[in-house]
Amino acid sequence: MYPIVRKEIFSPTVKLFDIKAPLVAAKAQAGQFFILRADEKGERIPLTIADFDREEGTITAIFQEMGAGTKRLGQLEVGDNILDVVGPLGVPSEIERFDGPVAIVGGGVGIAPIYPIARALKAAGNEVFAIIGARNKELLFWEEKMASVSSQLIVCTDDGSYGRKGFVTDALKDVYEANSNLNHVWAIGPMPMMRAITNVTRPWSVKTIVSMNPLMMDGTGMCGACRVQVGNETKFACVDGPEFDGHLVDFDLAMKRLSIYKDEEKRALAALEHQHQGGGCGCH
Amino acid sequence: MSLKQRADRQGMPCQDPRVRRHNFQEVALGYTKEQAMEEAGRCLQCKKPKCREGCPVEVLIPDFIQAVAEGDLAKAAVLLKEKNALPAICGRVCPQESQCEAKCIVGIKSEPVAIGRLERFVADWEMRQGAPCPEQAPRKGKKVAVVGAGPAGLTCAADLAKLGYEVTIFEALHTAGGVLMYGIPEFRLPKDIVEQEIDNLRKLGVEMQFNSVVGKATNVHELLANGYEAVFLGTGAGLPNFMGIPGENLCGVFSANEFLTRTNLMKGYCFPEFQTPVKVGRKVAVLGAGNVAMDAARTALRLGAEEVHIIYRRSEKEMPARAEEIEHAHEEGVQFQLLTSPVEIIGDENGWVKAMKCVRFELGEPDASGRRSPVAIPGSEYIMDIDTVIVSIGTGPNPLATKSVSDLELNRKGNIVADEDGRTSIPGVFAGGDIVTGAATVILAMGAGKKSARAIDEYVMAKAAEKAI
Numbered sequence: 001m002y003p004i005v006r007k008e009i010f011s012p013t014v015k016l017f018d019i020k021a022p023l024v025a026a027k028a029q030a031g032q033f034f035i036l037r038a039d040e041k042g043e044r045i046p047l048t049i050a051d052f053d054r055e056e057g058t059i060t061a062i063f064q065e066m067g068a069g070t071k072r073l074g075q076l077e078v079g080d081n082i083l084d085v086v087g088p089l090g091v092p093s094e095i096e097r098f099d100g101p102v103a104i105v106g107g108g109v110g111i112a113p114i115y116p117i118a119r120a121l122k123a124a125g126n127e128v129f130a131i132i133g134a135r136n137k138e139l140l141f142w143e144e145k146m147a148s149v150s151s152q153l154i155v156c157t158d159d160g161s162y163g164r165k166g167f168v169t170d171a172l173k174d175v176y177e178a179n180s181n182l183n184h185v186w187a188i189g190p191m192p193m194m195r196a197i198t199n200v201t202r203p204w205s206v207k208t209i210v211s212m213n214p215l216m217m218d219g220t221g222m223c224g225a226c227r228v229q230v231g232n233e234t235k236f237a238c239v240d241g242p243e244f245d246g247h248l249v250d251f252d253l254a255m256k257r258l259s260i261y262k263d264e265e266k267r268a269l270a271a272l273e274h275q276h277q278g279g280g281c282g283c284h
Numbered sequence: 285m286s287l288k289q290r291a292d293r294q295g296m297p298c299q300d301p302r303v304r305r306h307n308f309q310e311v312a313l314g315y316t317k318e319q320a321m322e323e324a325g326r327c328l329q330c331k332k333p334k335c336r337e338g339c340p341v342e343v344l345i346p347d348f349i350q351a352v353a354e355g356d357l358a359k360a361a362v363l364l365k366e367k368n369a370l371p372a373i374c375g376r377v378c379p380q381e382s383q384c385e386a387k388c389i390v391g392i393k394s395e396p397v398a399i400g401r402l403e404r405f406v407a408d409w410e411m412r413q414g415a416p417c418p419e420q421a422p423r424k425g426k427k428v429a430v431v432g433a434g435p436a437g438l439t440c441a442a443d444l445a446k447l448g449y450e451v452t453i454f455e456a457l458h459t460a461g462g463v464l465m466y467g468i469p470e471f472r473l474p475k476d477i478v479e480q481e482i483d484n485l486r487k488l489g490v491e492m493q494f495n496s497v498v499g500k501a502t503n504v505h506e507l508l509a510n511g512y513e514a515v516f517l518g519t520g521a522g523l524p525n526f527m528g529i530p531g532e533n534l535c536g537v538f539s540a541n542e543f544l545t546r547t548n549l550m551k552g553y554c555f556p557e558f559q560t561p562v563k564v565g566r567k568v569a570v571l572g573a574g575n576v577a578m579d580a581a582r583t584a585l586r587l588g589a590e591e592v593h594i595i596y597r598r599s600e601k602e603m604p605a606r607a608e609e610i611e612h613a614h615e616e617g618v619q620f621q622l623l624t625s626p627v628e629i630i631g632d633e634n635g636w637v638k639a640m641k642c643v644r645f646e647l648g649e650p651d652a653s654g655r656r657s658p659v660a661i662p663g664s665e666y667i668m669d670i671d672t673v674i675v676s677i678g679t680g681p682n683p684l685a686t687k688s689v690s691d692l693e694l695n696r697k698g699n700i701v702a703d704e705d706g707r708t709s710i711p712g713v714f715a716g717g718d719i720v721t722g723a724a725t726v727i728l729a730m731g732a733g734k735k736s737a738r739a740i741d742e743y744v745m746a747k748a749a750e751k752a753i
Contacts, residue, residue, distance in 0.1 A: 023496070023501050023502075024501065026501075027500065027501055027502075037458055041551075041557060041558045041559060042559050043550065043558075043559040043560040043561075044458075044550070044560070068556070068559060069559050072559075083458070084458040084494065084495050085495060086456065086458070086495035086496075086497060086501075087497075087500070087501070088500055088501070089497065089500060217542060217545060217546065217550070217560070218456075218457065218545065220456050220457075220497060220522075220682070220684055221522070221523055221682055221683075221684060222522035222523065222524065222541050222545070222682060223524065223539055223541045223542035223545055224524050224526070224538075224539045224541070224542060225538075225539075225542045227533055228533075229533055234526065234532070234533060239683075239684065252635075253533060253635065256535055256634065256635030256636075257533070257535055257635070259535070260535045260536075260563060261561045261563060264555065264556075264561030264563065265561070267555075267556050267561075268555070268556040268559060268561065271556040271557075272556075
């Protein structure tokens with residue numbers, strides 16, 4: 001059992017948990033993820049390790065409530081236990097001292113996974129331009145934390161309710177104009193945002209790393225649910241990634257694959273709501 | 285004739301195919317006590333029992349069968365479990381026709397004694413009674429780590445615990461059993477039976493750490509440095525192969541591992557009460573003809589598919605699945621497209637599978653190994669309407685655990701190089717089961733776990749003796 005030791009509510013749908021998982025915290029590195037299963041009937045949900053505290057033995061997860069699984073997760077409180085936590089999974093980000101500044105872009109809940117990467121990049125001696133963005137002010141979080149690990153932080157909202165109005169792609173273009181020796185870009189967020197960033201950086205020939213968030217089940221390479229097309233190769237995001245060269249990723253296919261269980265997800269949500277009204281599931 | 289004419293082998297009561305193709309309950313229902321005693325009476329009690337030679341874990345076959353014939357089921361259970369930690373499982377999933385029963389003398393003139401069914405009967409009987417705690421050697425105060433809670437690891441752990449070792453199993457998934465839990469469906473191997481057999485290991489004092497990915501959270505050298513005298517690697521062959529044909533990443537194409545794990549381990553057939561969805565269309569193609577392919581095809585039927593096709597490039601005779609599983613699949617309405625292979629999966633504008641292009645084969649001349657290899661017939665391509673493809677063309681070794689140990693010798697396929705008793709290139713590190721042999725059977729993995737347990741005991745004892753000097 002893995003107890004929730006802290007919960008923070010960023011918005012009605014975006015929540016943070018610190019989870020006691022000492023073995024995961026001991027080995028976690030920037031870019032890695034873990035998988036949790038809330039209870040006996042729950043599904044396995046992959047979440048990026050947004051932060052870790054080796055001494056406290058905790059890992060931090062930030063998630064957006066989208067389907068039935070994350071909605072139920074969001075109902076848990078401090079003191080509740082998560083049944084299964086497995087990690088750290090995936091290949092860590094390749095962190096080194098780059099020849100030139102780097103930019104790191106987080107969109108929506110993608111702000112969470114870029115934090116440990118930015119921190120590691122800064123610690124390695126890089127000049128780090130960080131760009132975080134969300135649809136509106138309500139969905140933004142961790143501005144101060146991000147400022148503490150970046151040389152410069154640009155905050156954007158699509159609707160202009162906070163910070164600079166507009167998309168993270170526009171902010172990145174400005175950074176590049178002022179720093180044409182930009183060496184690496186990391187982009188993490190919804191697939192359309194990551195695709196937009198790779199389209200922006202492609203003409204610059206700046207290496208652009210994206211963190212893919214496909215459907216996953218086991219997270220250890222045994223099923224291929226998370227496969228992505230990278231160049232001419234099929235890769236399993238859980239063991240070969242989740243980070244890949246964004247200029248080689250087939251985003252169109254990746255987005256279609258995200259919709260495989262769309263109908264079932266609707267059914268699960270409906271069942272969850274029905275349950276709240278006191279109904280059974282009718283399975284047995 | 286010195287052997288008197290034997291009575292016929294007792295048939296296995298089964299669920300009606302028309303009923304069972306709509307449910308996940310066990311197909312084979314098991315013997316009654318009367319049937320079991322009758323069947324046990326067919327055993328000749330050979331002085332030099334050939335059947336035992338065919339059993340990879342050396343079960344005391346005539347002895348336990350004798351006890352069944354006498355109606356002493358408690359004694360039968362003790363005799364059975366002396367060599368086999370998981371008899372309720374083996375009685376169900378072993379290919380007895382090519383192992384113990386293949387060697388049975390009665391089988392020469394008549395049908396062989398139904399050893400597997402008797403094993404199952406005794407194990408099930410004992411489960412209903414509540415199994416007594418097995419005898420254990422005095423504690424040795426020495427720790428051994430077992431990586432992977434599949435059949436190899438579970439058997440190795442059970443034997444080591446019986447020898448007095450403190451055993452910890454490190455398992456990546458959230459439950460023990462490996463392929464017994466995620467791969468083999470409920471209708472062939474009920475999961476509560478697997479759980480009960482695993483509970484018996486806990487009674488032996490075996491500790492289980494779930495959610496522990498060796499290769500990520502820890503590695504073999506750390507385990508050796510952290511007080512484990514030896515490590516057994518039983519990580520299996522859990523890496524799915526794909527065909528490498530165009531369209532394989534379309535929506536609606538699944539590995540058999542994904543399809544079966546969602547259904548079995550995550551209980552996707554109880555969606556949405558259990559939250560993991562599993563998708564099956566109306567017209568399903570299963571690529572391959574091994575046991576896993578049969579399992580996937582029969583599962584697809586039970587999830588509501590209208591048509592399920594097995595696509596296999598050789599003929600019925602070469603199908604690697606057990607004859608019984610193929611027969612069950614036929615009875616339930618699975619269709620077989622033999623001497624056929626897919627060349628392309630075709631998608632619609634939304635990225636979903638809508639068809640599959642196949643080519644017909646014929647069998648050519650026997651090759652060096654004596655097997656007639658299939659040859660494509662030019663111009664025989666045709667299109668099949670399909671909306672789901674399940675790829676079941678085998679699995680390879682999962683490299684997560686082995687990749688983290690640079691000094692562990694692997695062969696070119698990525699399997700661990702180990703001797704007969706599981707010794708690897710690293711002293712104190714043993715390996716067995718599918719990670720050494722490639723995908724094989726449950727019972728062969730168990731046999732490997734058993735041999736390694738013996739070798740680990742020798743190794744640890746020798747090391748301790750050396751220290752004492």
